[in-house]
Amino acid sequence: MAGRGSRLRPHTLTVPKPLIPIAGKPIVHRLVEDIAGVINQDIEEIAFIIHKDFGKQVEIELVAIAEKLGSRGTIYYQNEALGTAHAIMCAKDSMQGPIVVAYADTLFRADFTLDTSADSVIWVKQVDDPSAFGVVKLDGERIVDFVEKPKEYVSDLAIIGIYYFKSGETLRAELQYLLDNNIVKGGEYQLTDGLENMKQKGLKFVPGKVDEWMDCGNKNVTVETNTRMLGFLHQDGENLVDANVKMENSTIIPPCHIGADVVLINATVGPNVSLGRGCHVIDSSIKNSLVQTHAHIKNANLDNAMIGNHASFDGKFTSISIGDYSVLE
Structure with a gap:
């Protein structure tokens, strides 16, 4: 959640986007509660990746969110926008055992049981226009490909930005490989490149299908998400x-x-x-x-x-x- 939230200005000039309240509760607070409900396991730690300019009061509020869920709150900093893989690796010290990675401007409603036998679960939502999203291609109930903004139809299951990994250590090693070898797209280190490497090595990816997916990217969709x-x-x-x-x-x-x-x-x-x-x-x-x-x-x-x-x-x-x-x- 280290981004500036420029599309939601002026509201993000003084408050980070994930702390904007939806129905009376900050976006990131609702998000971690909903993730906790889906995984139905005790959560040891919640790591928040922020920009250092967010300030100490924001950090206090984030740690309090974790503590309300009986977890330890940890703060990490990403001070340069170098991509999703780089952002996640800012929290590499917390990437141990089973982990969930989530982008903090998304809310969802879901009623599925997390398949903890899989190496990774990728939260997806069926959409009308898949060309605007990254999508997954399935073979039965297994993910066999990731396609970014497909120009021709390959799937209507959009990746919403929430991921489960059985082994945080495995994800950390794959993302470290991207950083060490300067593997970038558009000047940024991308999580999807790490996922592709894991898939090529035979790791099992399955979808977690959500019923509702709500965005908080700009003013109009944030008001709509509040309504929903x-x-x-x-x-x-x-x-x-x-x-x-x-x-x-x-x-x-x-x-x-x-x-x-x-x-x-x-x-x-x-x-x-x-x-x-x-x-x-x-x-x-x-x-x-x-x-x-x-x-x-x-x-x-x-x-x-x-x-x-x-x-x-x-x-x-x-x-x-x-x-x-x-x-x-």
Whole structure:
């Protein structure tokens, strides 16, 4: 998660993309919880690969996420964007025994049992347009090829960026080989090159098929992911409205996540809205939107909006995207 998240600016200028909240919980927090549910095993350690500029407070928050799952949190740094294989190798000291590797801007919903007899499991999702993704080709239930953005149809199973490896040591050795021999594509060391080498040596790769795959790459898809996650949590019967919400002549239309100490006055909120802790919404209507903590919104009619922490908005715009501490009055 060392990337700058440039496609989600201005929201990633002050907060790393994986810490943007979806339905009231940071993306990376939801991701590690969902992975834990699929593997159904105790997790000894969660290693976060970040940029050193993220700051100590971010590191504290990440370690806390690991500890909530009964794990040890470890921080590693990737300060140059040299590719996925290079990023993973920044955490080589933690690559022992069975491991999961995940890119931290992806959320998923899945109900499959992890095949721990395989050398590797690659999470995939059936997609309508496989030409936009890296895909896997199957022979029965075994992966026999990886194809990056195929121009001609070979498979509709897109790789979503989550991988299980029975042996972290084996993966580490293959990626070290790429680094030692300067095997690069587009100036970067790629995980897929290491996977191809492992496959050529006869290691068994199988797919783990997910039911839903949600991206958080830019503002529009992040708002859409927030909407979809709220729907799933609502179906699961999860209580999404904090008991300390203060309401005056206001309506909440579910599904919505409403954080602690939110104040609603003459407001209609929902459906599909997340309001972070301490937000004030006055004389406004908000739907299909993601608002982070301590924002003040007045005289607004918002739809497909994303508003950062401590922002202040007073106006008649609708599909907006304003970052932390912005003021529009």
